[in-house]
Amino acid sequence: MSSATSKINKKFLISAPGKVILFGEHAVVHGRTAVASSVGLRSYLYLETREEDLVELYLPDLGATAPFSWKKSELLHDFARNLKEKDSFNQILYEKVKKSIEGNSLIQIQQQQAAATAFLYLYLTLVHIVETRQKDQKQEQFGLTIRVRSTLPVGAGLGSSASYSVCLATGLLLSFGFIDISNANENHSIDTGLFSSFSSNAELINHWAFQAETVLHGTPSGVDNTVATFVSRDTRTLVANVGVKLEKYPGIVKPILDAIQNISLYFVTLLEHVRDNAFLENFEYLIDSNHHLLNSLGVGHLALDKIREITARHGLHSKLTGAGGGGCALTLLRDDVQNEVIGRVKKELSEFECFETSVGGPGVGAINPLGVVNVNEFDTMEKSMLQEISGWHFF
Numbered sequence: 001m002s003s004a005t006s007k008i009n010k011k012f013l014i015s016a017p018g019k020v021i022l023f024g025e026h027a028v029v030h031g032r033t034a035v036a037s038s039v040g041l042r043s044y045l046y047l048e049t050r051e052e053d054l055v056e057l058y059l060p061d062l063g064a065t066a067p068f069s070w071k072k073s074e075l076l077h078d079f080a081r082n083l084k085e086k087d088s089f090n091q092i093l094y095e096k097v098k099k100s101i102e103g104n105s106l107i108q109i110q111q112q113q114a115a116a117t118a119f120l121y122l123y124l125t126l127v128h129i130v131e132t133r134q135k136d137q138k139q140e141q142f143g144l145t146i147r148v149r150s151t152l153p154v155g156a157g158l159g160s161s162a163s164y165s166v167c168l169a170t171g172l173l174l175s176f177g178f179i180d181i182s183n184a185n186e187n188h189s190i191d192t193g194l195f196s197s198f199s200s201n202a203e204l205i206n207h208w209a210f211q212a213e214t215v216l217h218g219t220p221s222g223v224d225n226t227v228a229t230f231v232s233r234d235t236r237t238l239v240a241n242v243g244v245k246l247e248k249y250p251g252i253v254k255p256i257l258d259a260i261q262n263i264s265l266y267f268v269t270l271l272e273h274v275r276d277n278a279f280l281e282n283f284e285y286l287i288d289s290n291h292h293l294l295n296s297l298g299v300g301h302l303a304l305d306k307i308r309e310i311t312a313r314h315g316l317h318s319k320l321t322g323a324g325g326g327g328c329a330l331t332l333l334r335d336d337v338q339n340e341v342i343g344r345v346k347k348e349l350s351e352f353e354c355f356e357t358s359v360g361g362p363g364v365g366a367i368n369p370l371g372v373v374n375v376n377e378f379d380t381m382e383k384s385m386l387q388e389i390s391g392w393h394f395f
């Protein structure tokens, strides 16, 4: 680990993808295989260290018009006493994010509070680790400015929270010197002293992103009301309902879950033959079958079937993706589908929000934004321009 107390003003731009579940949602909860992929839509996080006694987090996508702003010294003072008592720690997190909210719809307030809570949790835990490691040295903890923008829809089942968490974890680990851009994708042992060692930067990022995800999805006690968003509550209900069906009708539901498992496994074998003529035909059959099987598990929705109907009129195949019960559907756009057809389908789907993206692509990456984008440009540039930034070091 390099010095965590450097006075040099550090800047990082981080980017992480969203995800889509192609096959196997719900079945995966019961031990079956699912197939998920990254998507081309991504979150972007700009981080700058600062010498002032300030920690700022700006989340414009969630309707915030001004950053959350905390005095670093107050944060550290309040948390120093409570770090070991988890309930009280959670209560303080709740107070910190509660005070800072103004205006906005209830959903946006909950989303902002969840995002800010996850940030504070990671930030303060990492500060604590750094301080404990360096307790004999003079502390010169720096302040931070963080802003996040994303081309992903929030709470639509495309993994915006995981993408946000991965960006946060990467930004904080970089700023504290636990990881380095220069050896981003090298496998090397990282012994952070207070938590277990990891064999790569990606593994370490994943560990901390998971901590943030846990906070975002409301697991820690005391702040559930703050951090639980409507979508994740729905997901829990839908998942629970499938569990109830499995218990009540095992002879029917088990074979459905097995059939979904076979869809996932068959798709994996298909991937070895993507250039075969039959690949797309088989892919489309799997999309249709998985959708119907999910309907028979009771997680479908009229709106999702309507999307299927509209896209089918144009020869396209769709299925629900994620938890269902509303939420999100995916439609496969084969390379031979003309732009004009895509335009017509989107028009007919105008009551829904459509996002066109690629499946697959790189995971989390970072660059030094110097000469690429400054903090004001990051705030104001078209989101499509964020996608044009190149030179990423992928972890």
Ligand SMILES: Nc1ncnc2c1ncn2[C@@H]1O[C@H](COP(=O)(O)OP(=O)(O)OP(=O)(O)O)[C@@H](O)[C@H]1O
Binding pocket: 043, 059, 061, 062, 110, 111, 112, 113, 114, 115, 116, 148, 149, 150, 153, 154, 155, 156, 157, 158, 159, 160, 161, 162, 164, 216, 229, 230, 231, 232, 322, 323
């Ligand atoms: N652009 C963003 N800026 C800040 N926070 C974000 C952003 N996108 C997502 N988040 C955080 O993630 C939460 C959304 O998590 P949720 O699990 O409800 O949706 P999702 O991740 O898009 O869907 P799923 O988990 O079903 O794939 C938001 O409430 C917010 O706290």
Ligand SMILES: C[C@@](O)(CCO)CC(=O)[O-]
Binding pocket: 021, 024, 025, 026, 027, 028, 029, 157, 235, 239, 321, 322, 323
């Ligand atoms: C429904 C589910 O399979 C996917 C939700 O996006 C739940 C899960 O895997 O946690």
